[in-house]
Amino acid sequence: MDKETVTLKVFFEEPFWIGIVECTADGQMEVCKVTFGAEPKDYEVHAWLLKNYYRLRFSPAVSAEEQKEHNNPKRRQREARRQTAGMCVGTKSQQALSLLREQFKEERKLRTREEKEAEKEARFELKQQKRKEKHRGR
Known part of the structure; x- marks a missing residue:
């Protein structure tokens, strides 16, 4: 049976x-990082998630092991305390976020390279046009 879970963890990371x-x-597992501000x-958070879930850009998928549910209430309480203390970002999440950052970085590099080449080509064309205007056969 296919099981899908979506977890949203909110914590304070300066500022x-x-x-x-x-x-x-x-x-x-796919991960997305969202900045709320205040x-x-x-x-x-609930309203934001309902409104913007389909706009989120998730990281490439990373294999995730299934975690079994714990029936021990003290263990669940301990895990909840860890999550609220800001230590909730697991290593799998961090790996997925780093993959997402790398993906954005590559896209940005490609886009800036294309923009620089287009600007260089435009400057070259302008230079050629000015050069032709100077030598009109006079």
Whole structure:
């Protein structure tokens, strides 16, 4: 049976409130980082997630091991305390976020390289045009 889970963890990372959205399906995990700015209320986070979920740009999929549910209430309480303390970003999430950062970095490099080449070509054409105007056969 296919099981999909979406987890949103909100924590304070100086100077902003950050949200990590983890989407796990078929043993693959995708992650997206969201910056909220000021401290969001629970209902604001819920409304934001409902409105903007389909606009999120997730990282490439990373394999994720299935975690079994714990019935021990003390263990669940300990895990919840860790998550609220800001230590909630797991290593798999960090790997996925770093992959996403690398992907954005490559896209940005490609885009700036194309813009520089286009600018260089435009300057060359302008230079050629001025050169032709100077030598009109006089």
